[in-house]
Amino acid sequence: GAVVSQHPSWVICKSGTSVKIECRSLDFQATTMFWYRQFPKQSLMLMATSNEGSKATYEQGVEKDKFLINHASLTLSTLTVTSAHPEDSSFYICSASGREGLGYEQYFGPGTRLTVT
């Protein structure tokens, strides 16, 4: 149980285009989803927290207009990287936590490798 998927698993896009990454909780309802960014050989950096039906809360230093997050349902959150540039190339990981009973643990997706050329 508590499986989280991400799509796509990897994507290459040209500079200036936008890319959407999906995060789905497959077998539970995710009241909260988290988006992380991971640079090579580094730890995870929390970008934002999103609760279903409300606006995402961004961490300090994360551009909300560049990284658009939508959490429209209890099983789906999306991260859109707008006007991507090479410096946005990274590994993006989402996680989801559910209602009481799942103990507020975060269940992680497999990650999406974004390369901007």
Add this chain to the structure above:
Amino acid sequence: GNSVTQMEGPVTLSEEAFLTINCTYTATGYPSLFWYVQYPGEGLQLLLKATKADDKGSNKGFEATYRKETTSFHLEKGSVQVSDSAVYFCALLTGSNYKLTFGKGTLLTVNP
């Protein structure tokens, strides 16, 4: 604020060696503690957890005990395998905002 400090790697061991990865934390309140493992090119998998003092989390031969007096949660395994090669992250979660705080990760390489 909350923070997690784990031993810096990389750690290189021979198969069947004993593993310890140290992790200490600073937190307000009573955190839950976690070890996550990340295999190359993949996301994070929960390895084990402990939610209160003196709890021992265990999974796949790995163990860690929640030590409140030393604010530690060291990861141990008695006999590592090549397949244990991965990056290990120590993390804590507090009830105040349910955000995970991660350590910087420790790369473990196990040679045959």
